[in-house]
Amino acid sequence: MTISPLVHQKFTSRVDELFLDELADQLTEHGYAILDDVFCPAAVASLRAEFEHPDCRFKNAGIGRQEDFTIARQVRGDRICWLEGRTGAAAFFLDTMASIRHGLNRRLFMGLFDYESHLAYYPVGAFYKKHWDAFKGRSNRVLSTVFYLNQNWRESDGGELLLYDRADKTLMEAIVPQGGRLVVFLSEDFPHEVLPAHRERYSIAGWFRVNTSTATHLDPPE
Ligand code: OGA
Ligand code: MN
DSSP states (O other), X not given: OOOOOOOXXXXXXXXXXXXXXXXXXXXXXXXXXXXXXXXXXXXXXXXXXXXXXXXXXXXXXXXXXXXXXXXXXXXXXXXXXXXXXXXXXXXXXXXXXXXXXXXXHHHHOOOEEEEEEEEEEEOTTOOEEEEOSOXXXXXXXXXXXXXXXXTTOOGGGBOOEEEEXXXXXXXXXXXXXXXXXXXXXETTTOOEEEOOBSSOEEEEEEEEEEOXXXXXXXXXXX
């Protein structure tokens, strides 16, 4: 009888108290943060492999409650699959985002209640036109995150994330979707867009949410 060895893949991140201080400082000062090499290369590679997982059924991304995917196609060309943490890498990613959530709540009293995220695949030529992730008083998404899974992305590969200021006048950052890089920004404050990518582009987009329970609508308990 052959006993297949149990393979324990050890994933690491650099999310510790110092990292959380740096993230909180950048958010306080600018409203956004860009942090590199947040997860180890093995975690990045395994998260990238999630896109091939048989349970992951990608669908064309929509826009808000917009059901008309013909219109949605003119706005965004990514394909998405919600992340549920069934594999070790996905669970590690979600655990780490929970640590970030707790760390930010402790430092900035943001009252972040949960985190939702999806894998996003941009085929060659796909883009996401300028948009806001949330509008004041109309969403419980308060903090957006994007984590990139692309190895050796070059500037000539396109696909940058452009962040504009709140008044939508000034370009603040053109962010290359480099593997291991985490971008975090206040969802209501930054219009942003994804330029067409000349190479397949892989990322995990997510949102920290606040609890918006009312008498008629109860958010699920944590
Ligand atoms: C989004 C988004 C940015 C990126 O999914 O809402 O803006 O760089 N993504 O992938
Ligand atoms: Mn967005």
